[in-house]
Amino acid sequence: MSRTIIVSNRLPTKVLRTADDELSFQASEGGLATGLGSIYRQEGNVWVGWPGLFVADAAEEDYVREQLRHDSMEPVFLTEDEISDYYEGFSNSTLWPTFHYFPQYATYEPAHWAAYVAVNEKFCQAVLALAGPDDTIWVHDYQLLLLPAMLRAARPRATIGFFLHIPFPSYELVRVLPWARELVAGMLGADLIGFHTFGFMRHFLSSVSHLLGFAAHNGRLEAGPRTVLVDTFPMGIDYERYAQAAVSEAARQHEASYRQALGDIRVVLSIDRLDYSKGIAERLRAFEQLLLRHPEWRGQVSLIMVVVPSRDQVAQYAALKEEIDELVGRINAAYRTMSWTPIHYFYRSFPPDELASLYRLAEVGLVTPMRDGMNLVAKEFVASKTDENGVLILSERAGAARELSDALIINPTDIDQLTAALHEALVMPQAEQARRMRAMRSLVQQYDVFAWTDLFMDRLAFAKQQQLSLHTD
Numbered sequence: 001m002s003r004t005i006i007v008s009n010r011l012p013t014k015v016l017r018t019a020d021d022e023l024s025f026q027a028s029e030g031g032l033a034t035g036l037g038s039i040y041r042q043e044g045n046v047w048v049g050w051p052g053l054f055v056a057d058a059a060e061e062d063y064v065r066e067q068l069r070h071d072s073m074e075p076v077f078l079t080e081d082e083i084s085d086y087y088e089g090f091s092n093s094t095l096w097p098t099f100h101y102f103p104q105y106a107t108y109e110p111a112h113w114a115a116y117v118a119v120n121e122k123f124c125q126a127v128l129a130l131a132g133p134d135d136t137i138w139v140h141d142y143q144l145l146l147l148p149a150m151l152r153a154a155r156p157r158a159t160i161g162f163f164l165h166i167p168f169p170s171y172e173l174v175r176v177l178p179w180a181r182e183l184v185a186g187m188l189g190a191d192l193i194g195f196h197t198f199g200f201m202r203h204f205l206s207s208v209s210h211l212l213g214f215a216a217h218n219g220r221l222e223a224g225p226r227t228v229l230v231d232t233f234p235m236g237i238d239y240e241r242y243a244q245a246a247v248s249e250a251a252r253q254h255e256a257s258y259r260q261a262l263g264d265i266r267v268v269l270s271i272d273r274l275d276y277s278k279g280i281a282e283r284l285r286a287f288e289q290l291l292l293r294h295p296e297w298r299g300q301v302s303l304i305m306v307v308v309p310s311r312d313q314v315a316q317y318a319a320l321k322e323e324i325d326e327l328v329g330r331i332n333a334a335y336r337t338m339s340w341t342p343i344h345y346f347y348r349s350f351p352p353d354e355l356a357s358l359y360r361l362a363e364v365g366l367v368t369p370m371r372d373g374m375n376l377v378a379k380e381f382v383a384s385k386t387d388e389n390g391v392l393i394l395s396e397r398a399g400a401a402r403e404l405s406d407a408l409i410i411n412p413t414d415i416d417q418l419t420a421a422l423h424e425a426l427v428m429p430q431a432e433q434a435r436r437m438r439a440m441r442s443l444v445q446q447y448d449v450f451a452w453t454d455l456f457m458d459r460l461a462f463a464k465q466q467q468l469s470l471h472t473d
């Protein structure tokens with residue numbers, strides 16, 4: 001019987017070293033871990049990835065490996081240098097800015113590229129140690145673009161899927177990368193390549209055509225002797241979990257205590273990881289302009305802004321953090337009163353039940369990325385609005401905008417439009433809120449993360465069938 005192997009940079013369990021030098025194993029609550037849970041936990045299947053820990057010695061490595069194996073996970077251990085060059089370097093300082101249309105932030109370090117190749121090779125060896133000739137391997141995301149081709153070279157008959165969670169940009173950005181051909185060729189080792197949106201897929205096919213000369217017809221890319229299927233699979237969330245969390249006793253209690261502290265004000269909510277791709281500063285400027293142009297909202301509306309610390313070792317992230325601190329300080333200083341604070345800003349992460357109560361509390365969800373593969377926060381907000389009240393303001397450049405067309409869709413660069421959308425959301429009649437919210441909820445419910453996983457796996461099984469018929473011809 002063939003097995004299925006999931007591969008991603010991070011494992012769905014994070015291993016942490018506690019203050020008293022013990023190891024603690026923390027299962028991720030993330031969407032991907034939930035969606036793929038039913039697959040990797042099945043008998044014989046496994047998830048390969050970095051456990052997030054630098055091991056002290058071989059004994060500790062053995063211990064971690066042993067523990068993770070009980071839960072169908074296989075760790076790939078990385079050194080501090082590898083994390084610095086492959087992860088922070090090539091993945092997050094070259095690919096991330098380029099793929100999110102911030103080429104001015106990209107660095108092009110041959111040493112980072114060399115580490116990226118070496119770590120992809122390390123992942124390849126870890127997978128090969130587990131994979132039989134006919135197994136199914138599903139590789140995830142931009143940290144592992146070279147892995148499909150490396151695996152293909154060693155396992156010509158394996159069924160390999162690849163999914164990109166971030167945007168695939170226009171060829172005009174890809175061509176700037178000195179390693180563009182290698183990266184695209186790396187992806188083509190897969191039998192099936194998936195994207196969140198049609199636009200990302202189209203950009204990918206254009207890069208393949210320019211860089212390698214291969215053409216696609218009807219989702220079939222003729223890549224030399226092999227056929228690669230390309231398709232869109234917009235990722236969903238665990239809808240029921242968010243819908244239930246929103247009405248849980250814990251969420252109600254938190255909401256009541258927040259309400260008491262905030263008083264009778266309307267809440268606009270924004271939640272992101274600290275990132276220049278998220279449009280956080282533009283969002284603040286729009287909120288400031290709302291207070292300036294619509295003085296009637298002063299004392300009536302507050303923005304609750306959660307920014308989860310991230311990559312703050314990288315210079316652009318530290319600069320962005322400063323810009324946000326300054327903007328929040330300026331706006332609050334200009335408008336606050338003894339009884340009202342315009343912006344409640346949190347630079348930390350919240351436990352899931354508190355997050356659920358924030359989604360409950362907020363009347364307006366403000367999601368304004370400059371570029372985003374999908375944006376799950378938009379879908380979580382919608383899933384949490386069980387009473388169908390609330391308005392989502394969503395950037396046209398988030399993958400989620402392709403599906404959530406009943407949101408107020410805005411161009412995040414257009415601060416005037418964003419300001420107008422905030423005002424519109426706050427005055428929108430309840431009946432219109434309900435109509436829009438109902439349509440979005442039904443979509444998020446139907447195409448949840450389990451449906452996403454099934455669709456991808458079905459398509460991968462189809463790819464395998466096609467291969468088999470090719471081998472027997």
Ligand code: GDG
Pocket residue numbers: 030031165166235271272273306308348349350351352355372373374375376377380
């Ligand atoms: C990649 C792509 C694509 C946020 N703050 C807290 C918290 N969160 C959770 C949210 C949400 C997740 O983090 C962020 O959602 P993203 O959609 O940005 O997901 P990422 O994995 O970061 O990003 C993105 C995604 O992959 C899936 O393909 O949508 O475009 O960049 O789930 O709820 N969770 C908790 N506390 C917080 O303070 N517990």
